[in-house]
Amino acid sequence: MKFNLAVIPGDGIGPEVLDGALQAIRAVEEKFSHQIVLAEAEAGGAAIDKTGEPLPRETIRACKNADSVMLGAVGGWQWDHLPGDQRPERALLGLRSELGLYANLRPAALHKALADACPLRPELVPNGIDIMVVRELTGGLYFGDRGRKQTDMGEAAWDTELYSVEEVRRIAVMAFSIAQKRQKRVTNIDKANVLESSRLWRETVLAAAREYPDVMLDHLYVDNAAMQLIRDPGRFDVIVTTNMFGDILSDEASQITGSIGMLPSASLGGSGFGLYEPIHGSAPDIAGQNLANPIASILSAAMMFRYSFHLEEEAAAIESAVTKALEAGYRTADIRGAGAAPTGTKEMSGIIARNILAG
Ligand code: NAD
Numbered sequence: 001m002k003f004n005l006a007v008i009p010g011d012g013i014g015p016e017v018l019d020g021a022l023q024a025i026r027a028v029e030e031k032f033s034h035q036i037v038l039a040e041a042e043a044g045g046a047a048i049d050k051t052g053e054p055l056p057r058e059t060i061r062a063c064k065n066a067d068s069v070m071l072g073a074v075g076g077w078q079w080d081h082l083p084g085d086q087r088p089e090r091a092l093l094g095l096r097s098e099l100g101l102y103a104n105l106r107p108a109a110l111h112k113a114l115a116d117a118c119p120l121r122p123e124l125v126p127n128g129i130d131i132m133v134v135r136e137l138t139g140g141l142y143f144g145d146r147g148r149k150q151t152d153m154g155e156a157a158w159d160t161e162l163y164s165v166e167e168v169r170r171i172a173v174m175a176f177s178i179a180q181k182r183q184k185r186v187t188n189i190d191k192a193n194v195l196e197s198s199r200l201w202r203e204t205v206l207a208a209a210r211e212y213p214d215v216m217l218d219h220l221y222v223d224n225a226a227m228q229l230i231r232d233p234g235r236f237d238v239i240v241t242t243n244m245f246g247d248i249l250s251d252e253a254s255q256i257t258g259s260i261g262m263l264p265s266a267s268l269g270g271s272g273f274g275l276y277e278p279i280h281g282s283a284p285d286i287a288g289q290n291l292a293n294p295i296a297s298i299l300s301a302a303m304m305f306r307y308s309f310h311l312e313e314e315a316a317a318i319e320s321a322v323t324k325a326l327e328a329g330y331r332t333a334d335i336r337g338a339g340a341a342p343t344g345t346k347e348m349s350g351i352i353a354r355n356i357l358a359g
Pocket residue numbers: 013017072073074075076077089092260261262277278279280281282283284285286291292293294296334
């Protein structure tokens with residue numbers, strides 16, 4: 001098969017970790033006889049330096065012409081003095097809205113070889129952790145009406161949580177379809193005991209569930225869900241939730257799996273088009289030192305093969321190449337135990353690419 005892929009290296013460790021993903025993609029291309037055509041584009045600080053704006057029109061065009069997008073990371077202290085709407089991170093919001101990416105998928109999985117990195121006591125995670133958080137990305141509190149006004153109590157401010165049935169239905173459908181390929185369990189997380197928007201959210205999730213009788217659905221209020229994530233994370237398969245609850249819970253879920261350098265993400269629109277990137281930022285403190293863990297970026301490439309190209313075998317080949325590298329004892333600095341010699345970014349990327357070809 002032939003695919004067009006837009007690649008955005010970005011800033012800091014972005015280009016270093018993206019290189020690891022591209023080596024994995026090349027290995028998959030060779031092993032499975034696909035043709036993947038790359039178009040490099042700029043966003044973030046690199047784009048500001050070159051064009052004066054964080055998300056040039058040309059980059060949007062390159063992404064829209066592609067079947068999928070892979071991003072390294074954006075941001076860095078060089079651009080911290082710029083006003084909010086001109087900073088590198090604006091490129092992320094711009095890409096999401098320009099590309100219609102309404103669902104954010106963040107898996108939080110604990111590799112057996114890295115069980116020691118989990119901050120929870122072993123008896124709390126007897127069967128490991130394998131959670132997929134499906135977060136609504138373009139609606140809710142972060143996009144609703146907001147403002148300030150004077151009141152008897154002084155200045156006041158408000159934000160609005162607004163969700164339409166269609167916005168909820170499409171994210172619920174995404175969560176149920178993903179669950180069908182996993183353990184067939186969805187936990188809906190809302191605050192339906194207090195919020196009217198959550199009551200509509202829950203009614204809509206329940207209605208969508210009727211089309212997926214093979215998937216088990218349960219509901220948790222967000223405060224309870226935050227507790228269950230650290231008390232019994234094994235109870236979760238797929239979580240579906242709102243923009244704000246998902247923002248908070250996906251960070252909590254990522255922390256219980258150890259390093260931020262291990263976790264990929266996907267932002268998807270309706271047609272399978274997606275933007276794939278590690279959850280971490282540009283890590284300026286370790287940029288250019290061959291210290292970054294490329295695994296989050298490499299696993300983002302696996303997600304791309306699964307969710308945009310529907311190539312499960314190719315996705316699994318990348319994932320098992322990562323597992324093989326970890327089981328063989330290779331560790332970047334962020335995940336190594338005391339005293340062990342770290343593997344560099346380039347070396348780890350090379351080992352994983354070779355594992356794909358040999359697998
Ligand atoms: P960060 O994720 O870049 O780094 C946090 C800590 O984790 C740092 O100590 C860093 O060294 C470490 N780390 C991150 N990724 C790692 C990896 N792959 N391997 C090993 N260690 C890793 O978060 P931050 O320091 O808060 O932000 C740095 C810059 O990144 C900021 O400009 C921020 O706005 C930006 N940012 C970008 C994105 C994105 O591009 N999607 C996301 C978050 C933050």
